[in-house]
Amino acid sequence: MxxxxxxxxxxxxxxxxxxxxxxxxxxxxxxxxxxxxxxxxxxxxxxxxxxTRDQMLEFAMETAIAAGAGRVEPLLADDAHADGDPVTAAVGILESLAPLDGDSRVATELWVAFLARVLVDERARAIENRGADELADECRRLVTSLCHPPDDEQIEFEAVRLHALLDGVSLMAVTRPGRMPPERVREILRRHVAQIASGPAPAGSRPHGVRTAVSGPRGRSR
Amino acid sequence: MxxxxxxxxxxxxxxxxxxxxxxxxxxxxxxxxxxxxxxxxxxxxxxxxxxTRDQMLEFAMETAIAAGAGRVEPLLADDAHADGDPVTAAVGILESLAPLDGDSRVATELWVAFLARVLVDERARAIENRGADELADECRRLVTSLCHPPDDEQIEFEAVRLHALLDGVSLMAVTRPGRMPPERVREILRRHVAQIASGPAPAGSRPHGVRTAVSGPRGRSR
CATH class of the missing domain: 1.10.10 (Arc Repressor Mutant, subunit A)
Structure with missing residues (x-):
């Protein structure tokens, strides 16, 4: 054979x-x-x-996106069993996607290096945007878990804002590490998530432990 | 001669x-x-x-940073005379830095293309970080104008968050224009600024029209 x-x-x-x-x-x-x-x-x-080098970077970027999903998955499973505080759960998931350790830092650096090509190359754009779509879904799930019952328009706004904030903070962490050290990243994510959770929904109307919207293995490497 | x-x-x-x-x-x-x-x-x-091409891009990036400062300057002057609403003034300044028209869009595209080099090249990093420092200063001034009297720690958090959000939204506007069209950019900035202004300071303690901290020509092209 x-x-x-x-x-x-x-x-x-x-x-x-x-x-x-x-x-x-x-x-x-x-x-x-x-x-x-x-x-x-x-x-x-x-x-x-x-x-070509570009093809290698494309495949490495796809691997990074899959690795991010892989990091989020066990956190979602833990969360479903622990029935814990949705703020803590959301912060944990966001931290797993931010460049706070070696692997997620490499993933974020690959992403940043990839962005220049996203502007001018259809293939690169498709790969990056697919990862961004997954992250957008994850942000929507997190926001839904934080402010329940949901107001669709408010959730959409909060989800996009959370996504943009995570992108911006991740970018700063690799391009200006002195100004955005890991503890600063954690603090910003924690305070932002807490603000979403204390948002416009009336106090008491957000049942803790309800996060059925956070149900699938998602997320991406940053 | x-x-x-x-x-x-x-x-x-x-x-x-x-x-x-x-x-x-x-x-x-x-x-x-x-x-x-x-x-x-x-x-x-x-x-x-x-x-080299890199030198041309560096100079174009520096020009873009200066152009951003040039766009903000007349808005600050108007604002000082008009004695208007600080929320409206802040949104106007942020919109002048976001990729909402041809010039600021080109500036943002140059910035994104530049980021890959920022990771690996000292000169590129120095240029980008200088622009980012100017934007950080501007964000701090805006936040100070929005929540008065200031709590230093709260202002620092809000300034960094605003900066990261503007970076993230600007990035999305050029890499995923279908998901982040200009009206979405405006809406996110407007709602975020309104939230800062309605923040932890007690109602009535934020005198409108006080924005002495926003005093110099700053900002950068995005």
Missing amino acids: PKIVDHEARRAELARAVWRVVQREGVAAVSVRATAQEAGWSPGTVQHYFS | PKIVDHEARRAELARAVWRVVQREGVAAVSVRATAQEAGWSPGTVQHYFS
């Missing part, structure tokens, strides 16, 4: 190599050569999977 | 040529050749001023 090569597994292996290069040397260091060296492959073999 | 060439004026002329290329074809189209063609100069003459 001929040897079966698992191409998906090899692509994933290369994505992890791109990831390690970004983590160690920044996005600018990503190249076919650097990725090949990191993975211990020949450049020719790498080019069998990704012929 | 020898002919005096005004090198600063010629650099500014080239920055405007870069600007027009971005407006018409996007950031990816910027090159020494395209800029030379747009300005009606030879590539060699352009390279006398900017030897």
